[in-house]
Amino acid sequence: MRHPTVMRTVLRTLLAMLLALPLAAFGGEALPFSELSMSEPQRQFSETQECVQPEEEMRRNHMEYILHQRDETVHKGIRTRVYALEECINCHATRVEETGEYVRADDPRHFCAACHTYASVKIDCFQCHADVPVRESTLNTGNNSVPKDEIHGLAAELQQMLAAEGKP
Amino acid sequence: MSNDVSNQMNTSRRNFLTKAGTTAGAAVVAPGVFLTTPAAAKPADEPVDIERRWGILIDTAKCDDCSDCVTACKIENGWGSANPVEEESSPEQQAQWIRKVGLKNKSTGHVLSLPLMCQHCETAPCVDVCPTGASFKRADGIVLVDKHICIGCRYCMMACPYKARSFIHETITDQKPWAPRGKGTVESCTMCVHRVDEGKIPACVEACKADNHNAMFFGDLNDENSVISQELEKHGGEQVRADLELNTGVRYRGI
Numbered sequence: 059m060r061h062p063t064v065m066r067t068v069l070r071t072l073l074a075m076l077l078a079l080p081l082a083a084f085g086g087e088a089l090p091f092s093e094l095s096m097s098e099p100q101r102q103f104s105e106t107q108e109c110v111q112p113e114e115e116m117r118r119n120h121m122e123y124i125l126h127q128r129d130e131t132v133h134k135g136i137r138t139r140v141y142a143l144e145e146c147i148n149c150h151a152t153r154v155e156e157t158g159e160y161v162r163a164d165d166p167r168h169f170c171a172a173c174h175t176y177a178s179v180k181i182d183c184f185q186c187h188a189d190v191p192v193r194e195s196t197l198n199t200g201n202n203s204v205p206k207d208e209i210h211g212l213a214a215e216l217q218q219m220l221a222a223e224g225k226p
Numbered sequence: 227m228s229n230d231v232s233n234q235m236n237t238s239r240r241n242f243l244t245k246a247g248t249t250a251g252a253a254v255v256a257p258g259v260f261l262t263t264p265a266a267a268k269p270a271d272e273p274v275d276i277e278r279r280w281g282i283l284i285d286t287a288k289c290d291d292c293s294d295c296v297t298a299c300k301i302e303n304g305w306g307s308a309n310p311v312e313e314e315s316s317p318e319q320q321a322q323w324i325r326k327v328g329l330k331n332k333s334t335g336h337v338l339s340l341p342l343m344c345q346h347c348e349t350a351p352c353v354d355v356c357p358t359g360a361s362f363k364r365a366d367g368i369v370l371v372d373k374h375i376c377i378g379c380r381y382c383m384m385a386c387p388y389k390a391r392s393f394i395h396e397t398i399t400d401q402k403p404w405a406p407r408g409k410g411t412v413e414s415c416t417m418c419v420h421r422v423d424e425g426k427i428p429a430c431v432e433a434c435k436a437d438n439h440n441a442m443f444f445g446d447l448n449d450e451n452s453v454i455s456q457e458l459e460k461h462g463g464e465q466v467r468a469d470l471e472l473n474t475g476v477r478y479r480g481i
Contacts, residue, residue, distance in 0.1 A: 128374060130273075132370070132372050132374070133362065133364065133372065134273035134274060134364075134365075135268075135273060135274040135364060135366070135419065135423045136270065136271055136272070136273055137270045137420075137423050137424070138270050138271045139270070144403040144404075147403075162399075185397075185398075185408040185409060185410075186373055186398070186401060186406040186407055186408030186411070187401065187403065187406045188400070188401050188402065188403040188406070192402065192403050193403065
């Protein structure tokens with residue numbers, strides 16, 4: 059038993075058994091992660107208008123877009139709506155079916171909370187910012203509307219900046 | 227109004243409109259000739275610049291006991307009685323973006339009332355003392371707190387000679403999207419920066435006008451043709467604590 063190879067084999071078997079435990083408990087089908095369900099965004103935009111960026115891009119980099127917009131708005135007074143947090147909320151707000159009220163940020167059904175609770179990433183946006191829609195979206199109306207190709211222009215610029223900073 | 231606007235126009239804005247005109251076609255007949263009245267607002271995607279300096283002039287002779295400006299500010303920005311959460315705070319701790327102050331001249335007995343808020347100083351003491359750079363002055367002279375980098379140390383509250391800033395002690399909910407505010411940060415009058423950027427006037431000035439008091443003027447101090455500049459030129463306007471040489475953006479008449 060003192061032989062190192064034997065010890066390694068025993069340890070490996072034990073480890074494999076440990077790893078297999080949760081699988082056995084859930085019968086190999088219902089994994090603990092399967093309970094995670096994403097809130098469907100309320101489609102307050104037109105059917106042709108998708109999210110301001112492709113889904114996979116937003117999942118990975120939404121925080122970069124919001125952070126960039128935040129500094130532009132607070133310090134320079136640039137008030138384009140495309141990457142404004144308020145417009146995220148306007149679109150992605152989830153309503154409780156029974157009452158018709160919007161769920162708040164501390165509710166796991168809130169669009170942001172759905173992932174952030176699961177990933178255990180604490181966000182403090184909603185300590186200051188409104189977590190439910192308050193006024194009509196101005197994303198596609200008035201002087202705040204940005205043509206779709208221009209969205210890509212702005213996004214391309216931001217992606218270049220991110221690349222220069224060595225971020226994915 | 228349209229004269230006022232065209233006079234305010236700076237070169238970059240003119241360029242933008244000319245360019246927009248050539249692409250949009252219908253908006254401009256010839257450079258400088260507009261079919262529609264141009265809004266005073268800068269384009270949303272343009273940063274503010276130093277060509278403008280926003281200011282407010284308050285005529286104390288026209289200001290009486292009314293506090294419509296304070297109420298309008300509360301409703302617009304969602305502080306004080308407009309946000310029930312804060313009613314639990316003790317009065318000393320409640321937020322005050324703008325307050326009515328009564329003054330009495332002891333020798334003559336003359337009493338006057340005026341609204342006092344952030345004076346939007348050119349050389350702002352709050353900006354000087356801020357250890358994180360959260361307290362800053364925008365290019366157009368509006369002094370703000372970037373609450374993202376405010377650590378709530380309250381140095382700026384100590385430094386401000388006008389007692390214009392408040393610290394948020396309560397957990398806040400139901401904020402206005404255009405006026406985010408939260409526990410642990412300092413806040414003050416923003417000169418309704420979200421409205422100004424859209425070409426509107428601050429809520430307090432609007433309320434004062436709406437009630438026909440007309441004690442408050444808002445405008446560009448750098449533009450000699452603006453109403454506020456002409457009023458200042460004709461009748462003058464003093465700074466509160468002018469001895470501190472802060473070159474405030476808010477001026478008073480009759481103090």
